[in-house]
Amino acid sequence: MVSLFGRDGETMIRYVMRRVGLGVLTLACVYAVTFLMTVSVPGNPLQSSERRLAPEVEAALRARYDVDHNGRYFLQLFSGLMRLDFGPTFQYPDWSCNEILAQALPVSVLLGLSAMLTAVLIGVPLGAWSAVRRGVAGAAATTLALLGTCVPTFITGACLLLCFGVWLKIAPVGGWGTISALPLPTITLALPFAAYIARLTRVGMEEALRQDFIRTALARGIPERRVLWGHAFPVAFLPVLSYLGPATAQALTGSFVVEKVFSVPGMGQHFVNAALNRDAGLLIACVTVYAALVIAFNLAVDLVHAWIDPRVRGEAAT
Incomplete structure (x- = not known):
C-alpha cells in the first residue's frame, strides 16, 4: 500500500x-x-x-x-x-444457510459481474461516441440510453424471452447450468446500467472537451484521436469509475427480478422466498451478504479512485 x-x-x-x-x-x-x-x-x-x-x-x-x-x-x-455460520433455515430442514449461500452466491456473482462487464462495454463507447458525434447520431445514442433507463427489467426480460426463446428458439426460456442460459439474463440486467453509464460518459466527455488543456492540445497539432482518448477520456471516466462500485453491488444484490423471470437459482430467489416465509435465518444471511458486497465494492472503487486522482488522496488525509 x-x-x-x-x-x-x-x-x-x-x-x-x-x-x-x-x-x-x-x-x-x-x-x-x-x-x-x-x-x-x-x-x-x-x-x-x-x-x-x-x-x-x-x-x-x-x-x-x-x-x-x-x-x-x-x-x-x-x-x-x-463464526461465519448463519445457522439453520426453516424452509429447508436438510440444508443450512451456509450451504444454500454456497450454491446461490456464485450464480448471482457470475450474473452480476457479467452484466456489469457488458454494461461497461456498451455504455462507455456509446456515451463517448454520442459526445463526439453531434447531430442525428448523437441524438439517437442519447435516445437509446434514455430508453434503457426507463424500461423495467421484467419487461425487457419478457421481451427477450419471447423473441429469442419462443419465436427464434435460439436461447432457453429458463433454467441455468449451460452457457446458452447466460446471455439473456445478462443483457436484461446490464441494459439499465449501460444506459446510465452512457449518460455519465457523455456528460463527462462533453465537460472534458470544454477544458482549456484540451483546446491547447488540439491547437498544438496533437491528433484529435489521441487527444480524445489519451487526454479527455481519462477525465471523463472518473465519474463512471465512482459509479461502478455501487452499481456492481446493485447488480449482484438487486437481480432477484431477473432471476425470477429467467428461473436463475441465485440469491434473489432465496431472498424473496425467505421474506415471504418469514425465515429469519436465511433472510438475515442474504441481507448480510448483500450489505457486505455493497461495502466491499464501494471501498474497492474508492481506493482505485484515490490511486488515480491525487485530489481524493488529499481528502482522505482530512
Whole structure:
C-alpha cells in the first residue's frame, strides 16, 4: 500500500482502516435492523401453507432455536455470524444457510459481474461516441440510453424471452447450468446500467472537451484521436469509475427480478422466498451478504479512485 501511494501510503492505510471499521459497524447495524424487522412481522416461521408440523415437533423446534425468545435467538444468530455460520433455515430442514449461500452466491456473482462487464462495454463507447458525434447520431445514442433507463427489467426480460426463446428458439426460456442460459439474463440486467453509464460518459466527455488543456492540445497539432482518448477520456471516466462500485453491488444484490423471470437459482430467489416465509435465518444471511458486497465494492472503487486522482488522496488525509 505504501509503495502504491508513495508518501501518502500511511495516510491511505489509516483511511482504509477507518473505512473497514465503519463497514463492520454498518454491517452490524444492518444485521440488527434486519432481525428486528423480521421478528416484528406477524406469522409463524415454522409453519407454512405447504408444510404443517405436528404440535410436538413445532414445540421441539421452538425450544431448540429459541424463536419464542427474541433476545436469545438474536444472540444465537449473532454468535454464529461471528463464526461465519448463519445457522439453520426453516424452509429447508436438510440444508443450512451456509450451504444454500454456497450454491446461490456464485450464480448471482457470475450474473452480476457479467452484466456489469457488458454494461461497461456498451455504455462507455456509446456515451463517448454520442459526445463526439453531434447531430442525428448523437441524438439517437442519447435516445437509446434514455430508453434503457426507463424500461423495467421484467419487461425487457419478457421481451427477450419471447423473441429469442419462443419465436427464434435460439436461447432457453429458463433454467441455468449451460452457457446458452447466460446471455439473456445478462443483457436484461446490464441494459439499465449501460444506459446510465452512457449518460455519465457523455456528460463527462462533453465537460472534458470544454477544458482549456484540451483546446491547447488540439491547437498544438496533437491528433484529435489521441487527444480524445489519451487526454479527455481519462477525465471523463472518473465519474463512471465512482459509479461502478455501487452499481456492481446493485447488480449482484438487486437481480432477484431477473432471476425470477429467467428461473436463475441465485440469491434473489432465496431472498424473496425467505421474506415471504418469514425465515429469519436465511433472510438475515442474504441481507448480510448483500450489505457486505455493497461495502466491499464501494471501498474497492474508492481506493482505485484515490490511486488515480491525487485530489481524493488529499481528502482522505482530512
